[in-house]
Amino acid sequence: MNTNHTRNPIDWNKYLMTFFITAVIFGGALYINNLLDKSRSNDIRSIQDTISLNILSSETQYNLLSETSCKNVNDSILSSELNSLEQKLSYLESSDPSQNSAEFNYIKKYYELLQIKDFSLMQRLTDKCGLKPISILYFYGSKDDCSDCEKTSVVLNYLRNQYPNIRIYSFDRRLSVSAVDTLAKIYKVQAPYPVLVINDEAYNGYKSIDDMKNILPELKKIDKERLTAGSKNSSTENSTTTLK
Amino acid sequence: MPPVVSSIIYMFMFFLVYYQVFILLTFFEHKHEFKKYPTNRALTDQELPAVTILVPIFNEEKTVDKTIASLLSLNYPKDKLQITIVDDGSTDNTWNIVQKYKNVSNIALHKKENGGKFTALNYGIENCITDFVGCLDADSEVDAEALRHIVPYFDNPEIMAVTPSLKIKNPDTILGLMQNAEYNLGIFLRKIMGLIDAQYVTPGPFSIFRKNVFETIGNYHHAHNTEDLEMALRMQSKHMKITCADKAVVYTVGPRNLYRLYKQRVRWTGGFIQNALDYKHMILNPKYGNLGMLVLPITMWTIVGTMFALGYSVFELIVKSMKAFNDISVVGLKNQLGEIGNTFSVNLVSQFKEWMYYHVQGTFFLSLFSFSIVIFAVWYGRKIANVKDSKKMDIVYFLMLYSLIAPIWLATSVYNTIRKRDAAWR
Numbered sequence: 001m002n003t004n005h006t007r008n009p010i011d012w013n014k015y016l017m018t019f020f021i022t023a024v025i026f027g028g029a030l031y032i033n034n035l036l037d038k039s040r041s042n043d044i045r046s047i048q049d050t051i052s053l054n055i056l057s058s059e060t061q062y063n064l065l066s067e068t069s070c071k072n073v074n075d076s077i078l079s080s081e082l083n084s085l086e087q088k089l090s091y092l093e094s095s096d097p098s099q100n101s102a103e104f105n106y107i108k109k110y111y112e113l114l115q116i117k118d119f120s121l122m123q124r125l126t127d128k129c130g131l132k133p134i135s136i137l138y139f140y141g142s143k144d145d146c147s148d149c150e151k152t153s154v155v156l157n158y159l160r161n162q163y164p165n166i167r168i169y170s171f172d173r174r175l176s177v178s179a180v181d182t183l184a185k186i187y188k189v190q191a192p193y194p195v196l197v198i199n200d201e202a203y204n205g206y207k208s209i210d211d212m213k214n215i216l217p218e219l220k221k222i223d224k225e226r227l228t229a230g231s232k233n234s235s236t237e238n239s240t241t242t243l244k
Numbered sequence: 245m246p247p248v249v250s251s252i253i254y255m256f257m258f259f260l261v262y263y264q265v266f267i268l269l270t271f272f273e274h275k276h277e278f279k280k281y282p283t284n285r286a287l288t289d290q291e292l293p294a295v296t297i298l299v300p301i302f303n304e305e306k307t308v309d310k311t312i313a314s315l316l317s318l319n320y321p322k323d324k325l326q327i328t329i330v331d332d333g334s335t336d337n338t339w340n341i342v343q344k345y346k347n348v349s350n351i352a353l354h355k356k357e358n359g360g361k362f363t364a365l366n367y368g369i370e371n372c373i374t375d376f377v378g379c380l381d382a383d384s385e386v387d388a389e390a391l392r393h394i395v396p397y398f399d400n401p402e403i404m405a406v407t408p409s410l411k412i413k414n415p416d417t418i419l420g421l422m423q424n425a426e427y428n429l430g431i432f433l434r435k436i437m438g439l440i441d442a443q444y445v446t447p448g449p450f451s452i453f454r455k456n457v458f459e460t461i462g463n464y465h466h467a468h469n470t471e472d473l474e475m476a477l478r479m480q481s482k483h484m485k486i487t488c489a490d491k492a493v494v495y496t497v498g499p500r501n502l503y504r505l506y507k508q509r510v511r512w513t514g515g516f517i518q519n520a521l522d523y524k525h526m527i528l529n530p531k532y533g534n535l536g537m538l539v540l541p542i543t544m545w546t547i548v549g550t551m552f553a554l555g556y557s558v559f560e561l562i563v564k565s566m567k568a569f570n571d572i573s574v575v576g577l578k579n580q581l582g583e584i585g586n587t588f589s590v591n592l593v594s595q596f597k598e599w600m601y602y603h604v605q606g607t608f609f610l611s612l613f614s615f616s617i618v619i620f621a622v623w624y625g626r627k628i629a630n631v632k633d634s635k636k637m638d639i640v641y642f643l644m645l646y647s648l649i650a651p652i653w654l655a656t657s658v659y660n661t662i663r664k665r666d667a668a669w670r
């Protein structure tokens with residue numbers, strides 16, 4: 001029997017060929033990845049365009065307001081896309097930390113300007129037409145120097161979903177947009193963050209849902225109305241059941 | 245995902261894809277050798293050599309009878325087939341069950357004190373007088389033609405051991421189907437490993453050896469309860485060739501529940517890691533061919549990569565759970581559930597329509613490539629073993645479940661290795 005066992009020598013050419021094919025596959029995957037990133041960049045650019053258009057449109061609305069009858073105005077006239085834009089921006093911010101690039105921050109600045117436009121137009125409508133929208137200005141900082149900002153965002157998101165008519169304008173103080181600085185000066189907003197401006201008054205620190213309802217009694221009123229409407233509905237249902 | 249994490253994952257995927265491309269190239273290079281008979285013609289009864297099959301048994305009362313019956317049904321001359329049953333001190337009814345074979349001329353029954361499977365095998369090897377010897381675990385059954393498919397490979401004097409194609413017996417549960425696909429994948433891979441001289445296991449169910457393998461390199465060792473793995477590595481370390489008889493089919497009973505499967509895989513995976521570390525001089529050593537330069541390093545690297553991915557996933561899960569807990573503490577559980585419902589019904593539905601929300605990375609396309617190769621290998625494994633198998637859904641269960649549960653036994657095996665602890669048999 002053969003006791004001198006030998007092994008076939010390694011076919012290094014095959015190793016090299018495998019490396020080459022793997023590199024091509026990897027290159028292909030990275031190329032597709034790059035294409036997708038480009039498409040995402042285009043999406044970001046389209047957000048930028050939408051914001052520019054909205055700013056222009058809001059300026060036009062602002063100018064037209066003096067000639068518009070209050071009859072044709074309601075509180076949903078302005079920037080209906082604000083929410084959708086906000087949703088996209090927060091998705092981009094959370095999906096990939098590298099999105100916090102100069103381009104992304106630029107769009108965020110644009111978005112903050114749009115919010116200020118929307119807010120000032122809303123203020124004007126309030127004065128002219130007697131509309132009483134619920135507006136909250138939310139100033140926040142980085143995670144490191146604003147431990148309560150995350151909690152406050154959760155509360156505000158909850159309020160936004162529960163009360164769709166509420167208008168929440170959020171401003172990242174790290175971006176240093178001069179218009180935001182002016183807004184902060186007007187309402188005497190000062191660190192530490194978070195700071196909420198409600199009915200022209202600045203509130204520092206975290207506010208729970210109950211605190212917010214105390215500051216904004218309108219919310220309690222809406223809750224009450226909903227409760228009454230709910231009990232009416234259920235009593236109608238009950239009486240229908242009884243009739244049956 | 246932080247750039248450091250994604251870089252490590254890309255690096256891990258590069259080697260995985262490299263391995264798969266190498267396997268694919270080997271397949272195309274040797275495609276003509278698949279399903280091919282190793283000799284020009286089938287051997288006649290006179291040409292067939294005498295073979296001893298050892299059946300080590302320990303508390304196998306439920307399966308041993310069928311195992312022996314399948315051996316007796318082998319299409320092989322009875323006078324050239326010796327069946328040696330070694331009871332390793334069973335405490336149940338196993339020994340009484342095998343008594344019914346005591347008068348069968350080619351069956352020898354032995355009972356010894358319990359010492360572990362490897363001692364039962366060594367007992368059988370020491371009493372073996374034929375030139376070829378194999379083992380059949382008592383939870384397995386052989387196809388009638390299996391031995392006739394294996395023996396011709398020994399026509400090549402360089403071949404020292406031949407492994408069969410293993411299949412799961414009656415896979416009828418989801419777990420069984422998952423293992424069925426896994427075993428079909430194993431058939432393909434074992435054949436490829438045989439072709440590139442890199443088999444690192446001679447499975448307990450029906451691997452056949454030249455007897456002088458044991459005379460040259462010694463008998464089985466305890467080897468962290470995976471003596472079949474260590475034997476293959478020891479043979480490879482001495483450059484002994486092991487090939488695979490892809491048409492020789494052996495059916496084995498897979499674990500019927502998740503806990504038993506977990507125990508089995510912790511033993512296998514832990515055994516692999518510990519034996520590979522015992523033979524670490526082979527890793528990245530060109531002297532040991534493709535096994536040393538490719539198979540062992542990449543398999544070890546895959547274990548490291550999977551542990552890294554598992555660690556990162558657990559970390560992400562903890563971070564997300566903490567955030568969810570924080571959100572609940574802020575708005576209350578009821579409100580938070582409402583929020584989730586709202587996010588799902590409003591946000592996700594609107595996001596579904598927009599391309600921007602499909603955050604696909606390069607790793608996705610690489611995984612897609614990887615999965616395609618696995619699907620191909622499972623399909624081809626089924627084809628080369630030439631077994632009519634209608635369990636087409638098995639691949640779905642395999643892909644869905646395996647990646648979820650395998651990291652668990654992998655983590656336990658790594659933990660056992662660090663603690664220098666061998667996994668129990670059962």
